[in-house]
Structures are given as structure tokens and as C-alpha cells.
Amino acid sequence: MSAPAGSTPEGWAPVRLRSTRRPAPDGGAAAGTDAALCDRYGRIHDDLRLSITDRCNLRCTYCMPDGVEFQPRHQLLRFEEIVRVAAVAHRLGVQAVRVTGGEPLVRRGVVDLVAALSQVGFDDLSLTTNGMLLEPLARPLAEAGLRRVNISCDSLRPDRFTAIRRRGDLGTVLGAMDAAEAAGLGPVKVNVVLVAGVNDDEVEDFATFARTTGRPVRFIEFMPLDAPGAWQREAVVDAASVLRRIGRRWALEPVAAADPSAPAERYRFVDGAGEIGVIASVTRPFCGTCNRLRLTADGAVRNCLFGTDEVSLRDLMRQGADDATLADALRAAVGAKLPGHGINEPGFLRPARSMSMIGG
Ligand code: SAM
Numbered sequence: 001m002s003a004p005a006g007s008t009p010e011g012w013a014p015v016r017l018r019s020t021r022r023p024a025p026d027g028g029a030a031a032g033t034d035a036a037l038c039d040r041y042g043r044i045h046d047d048l049r050l051s052i053t054d055r056c057n058l059r060c061t062y063c064m065p066d067g068v069e070f071q072p073r074h075q076l077l078r079f080e081e082i083v084r085v086a087a088v089a090h091r092l093g094v095q096a097v098r099v100t101g102g103e104p105l106v107r108r109g110v111v112d113l114v115a116a117l118s119q120v121g122f123d124d125l126s127l128t129t130n131g132m133l134l135e136p137l138a139r140p141l142a143e144a145g146l147r148r149v150n151i152s153c154d155s156l157r158p159d160r161f162t163a164i165r166r167r168g169d170l171g172t173v174l175g176a177m178d179a180a181e182a183a184g185l186g187p188v189k190v191n192v193v194l195v196a197g198v199n200d201d202e203v204e205d206f207a208t209f210a211r212t213t214g215r216p217v218r219f220i221e222f223m224p225l226d227a228p229g230a231w232q233r234e235a236v237v238d239a240a241s242v243l244r245r246i247g248r249r250w251a252l253e254p255v256a257a258a259d260p261s262a263p264a265e266r267y268r269f270v271d272g273a274g275e276i277g278v279i280a281s282v283t284r285p286f287c288g289t290c291n292r293l294r295l296t297a298d299g300a301v302r303n304c305l306f307g308t309d310e311v312s313l314r315d316l317m318r319q320g321a322d323d324a325t326l327a328d329a330l331r332a333a334v335g336a337k338l339p340g341h342g343i344n345e346p347g348f349l350r351p352a353r354s355m356s357m358i359g360g
């Protein structure tokens with residue numbers, strides 16, 4: 001578990017944790033007991049999105065303003081705190097963890113954090129990244145126990161790529177996709193946030209990219225979670241129009257979801273050349289099957305990207321709370337979850353935190 005160049009642990013030593021795959025002593029959430037993270041609508045929460053930093057090396061126009069201010073480091077969870085919350089969540093039935101941010105790979109020691117999370121015993125451990133720092137880290141991350149990565153890439157035109165992301169370059173990100181696959185982190189899913197008038201003329205190009213590389217491309221609807229607050233409904237490129245456009249060029253057929261809670265609707269090319277997906281959070285919300293719980297980089301548990309309530313597990317931990325108290329806080333967060341995000345309702349209020357602060 002050696003740290004690669006540029007990724008040194010921040011004075012933190014990973015601990016070996018006992019796997020809790022066996023039914024937990026507190027009842028075994030996977031068995032569907034009261035211990036499970038089940039909300040009032042019967043949705044079992046077994047997927048945890050862990051934001052490990054609010055910092056980023058890019059400033060995507062749909063996400064962060066150029067002059068963003070980050071939280072002081074002492075307010076962020078330390079690695080042992082993140083792993084502790086993850087282990088408590090695992091005992092409550094969480095089986096999948098996605099590490100995200102901000103940009104998770106800017107956090108020093110991320111490989112050691114992944115190694116410690118892997119020892120908790122989750123069925124799936126993945127990471128979402130902008131790809132800029134991935135190439136040298138891909139193999140160490142895979143060796144640490146990471147299973148797969150999603151890589152964001154909003155344009156296949158170099159100038160436009162840099163204009164949207166304000167920094168970075170397309171070549172590095174394409175190289176990162178190759179490195180991830182070579183390290184065994186494939187299939188690499190490619191996240192594309194479509195914004196009307198910005199990159200929606202590239203839908204067919206991305207479909208071609210999916211066909212020629214075999215990398216599933218996920219077209220994501222622009223959500224009202226941008227820090228600049230510039231989101232407007234007119235900027236959303238609806239998933240139905242994306243599917244219509246691709247379907248005019250190549251025959252598509254739906255792929256039955258292996259995981260009914262997955263946010264992407266998947267379609268394969270009938271001629272066998274790969275697949276694409278749409279994440280229609282705005283126009284076809286999938287809240288009814290949501291199984292996701294989120295932990296922000298500063299330790300707040302959130303039951304929804306768009307929720308307005310959160311509880312600070314960091315404060316509880318730093319006040320000396322035991323694991324049972326943390327488990328109660330996770331259960332309470334899930335118990336308070338609303339049936340839907342309400343984006344399409346008249347009284348919708350954006351959450352105070354933006355996407356990069358919550359963790360996408
Ligand atoms: N920095 C990493 C990245 O860009 O992949 C991980 C964090 S980022 C917040 C996670 C995902 O959220 C990315 O695919 C990004 O494109 C997407 N995203 C960010 N802001 C968004 C918004 N306002 N609407 C929809 N997706 C957004």
C-alpha cells in the first residue's frame with residue numbers, strides 16, 4: 001500500500017479493519033431488519049457517496065465559479081473519520097461506495113484512503129474523477145482495491161474542453177481513460193454534462209466515441225447545483241431529445257438494469273457497438289428508486305443532492321460520539337428523506353450547497 005509520487009499520506013496511517021460482510025452484531029441490515037437504512041417509502045439505502053474534498057484543480061463552468069473559496073482543511077473529515085463513518089454505514093447495509101468530491105484525486109493520500117475503504121468489505125468501490133491526475137494513480141488505486149472509475153469529459157474538441165472546464169486539457173483526460181483501463185479499472189464510464197448551446201452539438205460525436213472505444217458514455221442533464229447559480233431550465237438538454245438524436249443515426253435498444261436503483265437509463269447499439277446512457281435527473285427523476293446517501297467532505301450526512309437538511313457527523317465524532325450514535329444519525333437522515341427532489345415543483349428551492357461541496 002505504497003503512496004505514489006504526488007500522493008503522500010497526510011500524517012495518517014490506514015488501519016486494518018475487520019470485514020463486516022457477515023451479519024452485523026446489531027442485527028444485520030442486509031437482512032432487512034430495523035437496522036437497515038430504509039426510509040418511510042421503503043427505499044433501502046445501500047449506496048454511499050463519499051466526498052473527500054471540496055477542492056478541485058478545474059473550474060467547470062456548470063459547477064464552480066473561477067474565484068471559488070474552499071473550506072479550511074481542519075473542517076474536512078480526516079481519513080480515519082471517513083473510514084469510521086463508512087464502516088458504520090457498512091454495518092447498516094451499505095454495499096457500494098463511490099469516492100468523489102470536488103476532485104477526489106487532489107486529496108493527498110487518496111490511495112491509502114481507498115485501501116482502507118476497501119478493507120471495510122464493500123461489494124463495490126468506485127471513484128468519479130475529472131481524470132487530470134489519474135494516469136499515474138490508476139494502477140496504485142486499482143492495487144489498493146478500487147474497482148472502477150467514472151471520468152468526466154464534456155467535449156471532444158480540445159479548445160471547447162478547456163473553455164468549459166476553464167483549466168486542464170482533453171489529451172490528459174483521454175490518456176487517463178487508457179491508463180484506467182490498462183490498470184483494470186474499466187469499463188470506464190464517461191460522464192458528459194450537456195448544456196444547451198455549449199456542447200449539445202456533440203451528442204452524435206460522443207455516441208461515435210462510445211461506439212469506437214467501447215466506453216459507455218453517460219449524458220447527464222444539467223442540474224440546479226452549479227455554484228454560480230446560473231442554472232436555467234432552458235439550459236437543460238433533455239434526455240429524450242438526446243435519445244431521439246442518437247436513435248436517428250443508430251438503432252438503440254434498452255438494456256435491462258442489473259441494478260434498479262442505478263440513475264442511468266442504459267441503451268445498447270443494436271449492431272453490438274457498445275452502449276450509451278442518460279441520467280435524466282431533471283426531466284425524468286428517478287427518486288422513487290433512490291438508494292443513495294451522501295457524506296460531504298466536512299462530514300455532513302445528506303439524504304439527497306437537493307436536500308436542505310443535513311447532520312454533522314464530524315461534530316458528533318469530535319464530541320466523542322460512539323458508533324451507535326453515528327448509526328442513529330445515519331438512520332435518522334434516511335428516515336427523514338422526502339419522496340422526491342422537487343426540482344419540477346413550483347416552490348423548489350436550491351440547496352445552499354453546490355454539487356462540488358456535496359459530492360456528485
Ligand atoms: N471532480 C470530479 C468530476 O468532475 O468527475 C468528481 C466530482 S463532480 C461534482 C461529479 C459529477 O458531477 C461530474 O460528472 C460532473 O460533471 C457532474 N456535475 C457537476 N456539476 C453538475 C451540475 N450542475 N449538473 C449535473 N452534473 C454536474
Ligand code: SF4
Nearest residue numbers: 056058060063102130
Ligand atoms: Fe471540479 Fe468536477 Fe466540479 Fe469540474 S465538475 S469543477 S472537475 S468538481
